[in-house]
Amino acid sequence: MTTLVFGHKSPDTDSTGSPIIWAWYLNEVKGVPAKAMLLGEPNTEAAFVLKHWDLAKPEIIADVEPGAKVVIVDTNNPAELPASVNEASIEGIIDHHMLVGGLKTRAPIEITIRPLACTATIMHDLMGEDLARAPRGIKGAMLSCILSDTLEFRSPTTTTHDRAVAEKLATDLGVEISELAAAMFEAKSDVSAFSDAALLRMDSKEYTVAGKELRVSVLETTAPKVVLDRKESLMASMVDVAKEDGADQVLLFVVDILREEATLLVPNNLVKDLAEASFGVSVTGDTVVLPGVMSRKKQILPALKL
Amino acid sequence: MTTLVFGHKSPDTDSTGSPIIWAWYLNEVKGVPAKAMLLGEPNTEAAFVLKHWDLAKPEIIADVEPGAKVVIVDTNNPAELPASVNEASIEGIIDHHMLVGGLKTRAPIEITIRPLACTATIMHDLMGEDLARAPRGIKGAMLSCILSDTLEFRSPTTTTHDRAVAEKLATDLGVEISELAAAMFEAKSDVSAFSDAALLRMDSKEYTVAGKELRVSVLETTAPKVVLDRKESLMASMVDVAKEDGADQVLLFVVDILREEATLLVPNNLVKDLAEASFGVSVTGDTVVLPGVMSRKKQILPALKL
Numbered sequence: 001m002t003t004l005v006f007g008h009k010s011p012d013t014d015s016t017g018s019p020i021i022w023a024w025y026l027n028e029v030k031g032v033p034a035k036a037m038l039l040g041e042p043n044t045e046a047a048f049v050l051k052h053w054d055l056a057k058p059e060i061i062a063d064v065e066p067g068a069k070v071v072i073v074d075t076n077n078p079a080e081l082p083a084s085v086n087e088a089s090i091e092g093i094i095d096h097h098m099l100v101g102g103l104k105t106r107a108p109i110e111i112t113i114r115p116l117a118c119t120a121t122i123m124h125d126l127m128g129e130d131l132a133r134a135p136r137g138i139k140g141a142m143l144s145c146i147l148s149d150t151l152e153f154r155s156p157t158t159t160t161h162d163r164a165v166a167e168k169l170a171t172d173l174g175v176e177i178s179e180l181a182a183a184m185f186e187a188k189s190d191v192s193a194f195s196d197a198a199l200l201r202m203d204s205k206e207y208t209v210a211g212k213e214l215r216v217s218v219l220e221t222t223a224p225k226v227v228l229d230r231k232e233s234l235m236a237s238m239v240d241v242a243k244e245d246g247a248d249q250v251l252l253f254v255v256d257i258l259r260e261e262a263t264l265l266v267p268n269n270l271v272k273d274l275a276e277a278s279f280g281v282s283v284t285g286d287t288v289v290l291p292g293v294m295s296r297k298k299q300i301l302p303a304l305k306l
Numbered sequence: 307m308t309t310l311v312f313g314h315k316s317p318d319t320d321s322t323g324s325p326i327i328w329a330w331y332l333n334e335v336k337g338v339p340a341k342a343m344l345l346g347e348p349n350t351e352a353a354f355v356l357k358h359w360d361l362a363k364p365e366i367i368a369d370v371e372p373g374a375k376v377v378i379v380d381t382n383n384p385a386e387l388p389a390s391v392n393e394a395s396i397e398g399i400i401d402h403h404m405l406v407g408g409l410k411t412r413a414p415i416e417i418t419i420r421p422l423a424c425t426a427t428i429m430h431d432l433m434g435e436d437l438a439r440a441p442r443g444i445k446g447a448m449l450s451c452i453l454s455d456t457l458e459f460r461s462p463t464t465t466t467h468d469r470a471v472a473e474k475l476a477t478d479l480g481v482e483i484s485e486l487a488a489a490m491f492e493a494k495s496d497v498s499a500f501s502d503a504a505l506l507r508m509d510s511k512e513y514t515v516a517g518k519e520l521r522v523s524v525l526e527t528t529a530p531k532v533v534l535d536r537k538e539s540l541m542a543s544m545v546d547v548a549k550e551d552g553a554d555q556v557l558l559f560v561v562d563i564l565r566e567e568a569t570l571l572v573p574n575n576l577v578k579d580l581a582e583a584s585f586g587v588s589v590t591g592d593t594v595v596l597p598g599v600m601s602r603k604k605q606i607l608p609a610l611k612l
Contacts, residue, residue, distance in 0.1 A: 098410070098411045103405055
């Protein structure tokens with residue numbers, strides 16, 4: 001039976017690239033038949049990365065069969081995974097997020113979670129010298145995953161190890177990091193084709209603060225104006241998205257990658273109170289700038305309070 | 307703040323030795339102040355191992371303070387851990403059991419779970435060349451943990467890697483594996499001082515089968531007669547232990563390490579039906595021999611059905 005390797009339901013570059021990297025390793029090094037899968041349409045940066053490194057877009061699946069062999073990467077959160085994931089045979093988990101505690105296995109399996117910026121960095125470490133055998137596209141995907149998750153080393157999630165691995169890969173591949181990152185971020189910033197609701201759900205995690213179910217959405221961009229010009233219709237759309245997704249409120253943080261700051265949309269008093277309590281700012285209009293804030297994991301989620 | 311390293315509430319050799327091994331590594335290699343702890347009195351084998359390698363018995367604690375830094379080894383099951391464990395700051399998990407899904411962390415941490423026989427084998431791999439710096443007692447504890455969890459390589463949980471690591475350690479230490487294992491198993495078999503209830507709880511895991519809450523207890527011994535001679539009072543005690551612990555039934559498997567078989571006590575029709583459905587045997591008296599059965603994890607739990 002082929003092992004299916006997939007990340008979370010909102011595939012960014014790490015959740016698109018890491019399954020491809022690990023499926024290569026299982027097939028070519030471990031001799032385990034494996035196939036990368038997607039749980040949704042890759043975002044514009046991930047689509048660029050696939051094309052740039054000449055990698056086939058993995059098939060998109062909606063759920064997994066009971067008993068299917070699966071390896072889960074870049075998440076350990078059942079809410080971000082297929083509905084039947086706990087009926088599948090989970091063979092491995094490779095992740096860099098906090099443990100949320102919903103996945104179960106029927107036997108001991110290989111689980112590797114590390115406080116690194118990127119799943120692909122963990123895979124680099126697990127593969128050791130076998131990585132030398134990887135084709136250019138696999139090493140390229142690994143480099144792109146790290147540049148994406150670290151926002152080219154700007155994000156506070158970046159560790160010296162993530163950076164060292166990326167620089168080694170870039171040298172090996174003869175790639176200029178700044179050029180590749182610029183092209184990736186340009187692709188990620190091209191969000192004109194997406195509806196407001198799609199933008200709000202593109203990179204979003206559910207999180208509970210003081211009993212409120214929040215959808216904490218982040219848009220990383222080198223062109224924040226394009227998004228902020230749509231703020232009225234985005235704020236209007238938040239009401240419907242929250243309702244449909246069973247949340248109390250959607251928060252949208254527009255992260256300016258180059259200026260290293262986030263702008264939070266403030267549609268109502270709940271978000272105003274939350275912004276003031278969480279980030280020590282004073283909110284006057286319908287947006288507030290949070291200097292230095294780039295990471296949901298390191299800076300936004302730990303700060304959120306009411 | 308000192309990081310507390312502990313295993314589960316019924317400390318066998320692996321759950322006693324592995325915290326000592328990892329606390330040494332954190333202190334001496336990683337520069338992280340750390341202390342091994344116990345969540346209960348070590349069993350007779352673990353007590354022998356501490357004495358044999360001249361290791362101090364770790365302090366026994368009943369619970370952890372909110373915010374305490376802890377590393378959890380040899381389990382990932384909240385039911386086997388202090389009541390306040392999810393209020394502590396879990397800094398790491400090293401384990402070789404199935405993921406049961408109740409632990410949560412507030413940030414990404416280091417989690418390493420591997421399908422190996424023994425936690426100490428995983429620690430060996432994580433420590434790499436730093437193990438060379440370990441004193442004799444640490445390497446000795448590591449060897450003893452592997453011999454204990456593999457029943458000197460007899461248990462089907464044993465992997466070639468566990469065995470290779472143990473043999474390398476034995477050569478390094480100048481220890482005869484068969485002699486050390488014999489002394490350990492003799493210590494483990496000396497259960498005369500324990501009450502029936504203590505024996506039933508000594509190495510026990512909660513497990514649900516067809517809606518029945520079971521306490522699946524295992525006694526590994528080279529002298530099964532000593533235990534089986536007490537079967538009437540053990541079976542009488544099962545009723546009280548089940549009641550006190552909120553279980554429907556206690557199962558006691560007496561594993562004969564040398565004959566490589568288990569004897570299951572059969573106090574009533576529930577256990578009779580369970581034994582016949584699970585192991586394809588026909589039960590006539592108040593015990594049934596299960597040839598080749600040595601491992602709760604690999605052979606008993608996966609087989610249990612009603």
